[in-house]
Amino acid sequence: MKSNGVAEKQVEEKSTGRARGIDRVIALMEHLHSRRAPTRIADIARDTGTPRSTMYELVNTLVEARWLELRDGEGTVYFGPAMHYYGSDYLDSVDLIRKARVEVAHIAETVGETAQFCTLEGDKYLVVLNEPGRRMFRISSEIGIKVPIPWTASGRLLVDHMAADEILRFIPSEDFILPDGRRIAEDEFIEDIRRARNQGYVRTTALVDRFTTCLAAPVRDPAGRCIATICFVVPADTTEEAQQAMIETLKASAERLSPGR
């Protein structure tokens, strides 16, 4: 049907080309999020399949509400402050996330490396919180961007409650192909998961990015199911000693976050 790796999203129309304003707005915001950059109104209209006149009308309304902001030489629009306010309300309203914010901020500051808090959404992995370390070598946070589960360290923990065949049915086959074209062997992936579960943490190197290592520890619900992970993103040449210390830090934080002690 649709295979949007980074792909675009046309508004689905059943018969005619007419759609509700709210649906066009949702498509607009989703488009800005996937582009992650201020975008010209005409381009948004084209890429979302919205009539130009309609898009101008909607953008005016949204700018007035501060959902969007005109950027640069008035040529482009991007998210406005209202989104930040609503987003903060969301973060504060979810108990686990509120606690995770404290943990992530603390370990990022004390260890000095980028720390993240991650969960699943559907059959994809995504970063919910991202606190850059002192290094700041990864400028762009990838908050809310869906990533195939096998590309990530955390992903190996987040599915560890399933049986092997269940996992392979759950994850789309194409998600085993890395950005550089390599394919992750399914049995190695399953073995990774088993080992991670036993160790209580997971480490991956050079998966998405040749020079990056990810260290992750599981946040588990009372039933023992991994509901989220907390992790560090560090250069691959970080000393083993330092990595071991980080793993201990992660395990302690993850333990504190796990509901019901």
Added chain:
Amino acid sequence: MKSNGVAEKQVEEKSTGRARGIDRVIALMEHLHSRRAPTRIADIARDTGTPRSTMYELVNTLVEARWLELRDGEGTVYFGPAMHYYGSDYLDSVDLIRKARVEVAHIAETVGETAQFCTLEGDKYLVVLNEPGRRMFRISSEIGIKVPIPWTASGRLLVDHMAADEILRFIPSEDFILPDGRRIAEDEFIEDIRRARNQGYVRTTALVDRFTTCLAAPVRDPAGRCIATICFVVPADTTEEAQQAMIETLKASAERLSPGR
């Protein structure tokens, strides 16, 4: 009925009671933000003047888009994860805010007290970033909530580029009345501003809250105009010595954030 200080917003109708979906959605989100709590659909409909059937229809659409989430025993709705993603995109896209996040996180962690980054929006003060300290005595962040300028320490810096009469014309007269009913004398307020400008920081005690002191330092643009503030919110009984150290911390951070060195 409802008398929640921060006023409610009925959807404006010109002639008939009919409104666009997008306008109803904006009113809905604004309402949730002002209530800051999961709210029942029927209540939202009543308080925003939206027909119940319309509200149910819209909420369904928004829940599907993850703009909203059903909470509790499915009885109420509140902001969903999409708002957080869009809000994060906004934060990352504004240079000053991105830098301020680093500063606020750092000083909150090292000093251990709640730190904030604030600006003006129209003739109101508002908190853009809030990082709770170790104390965490103020649980609810007030991000995106508009507050009268005279109620705040930062407010005294944010208007310090104006002449006295300009300031008094700019700030609505009723904003000089504190939550407890006391009225701030206008000449004392003007004097506060002058002193703050000379000192390069400002301190207020027991303004909004009897037991709270605010310390703030100005972030200035190349022309010297205060475009934002960075501040600490601490218990009023914090020692003078500790407060002096915090002031120095704030001034250093504010200096780093001021564009053009």
Added chain:
DNA sequence: ACCGTTCGTCCGAAATATCGGACATCGGTC
């Protein structure tokens, strides 16, 4: 100075989203 392109606004027509009200459910109360 001459095009071709993009930007933003405006307008009338008609497809349809909003609205009001009816209805079925569910829980709690007396």
Added chain:
DNA sequence: GACCGATGTCCGATATTTCGGACGAACGGT
């Protein structure tokens, strides 16, 4: 067990929002 209030769904009518296309302005390349 009857009553009351609140919740959520459904449906048809019509007021209105969306849409297409036209238009003038602004821009940039030749």
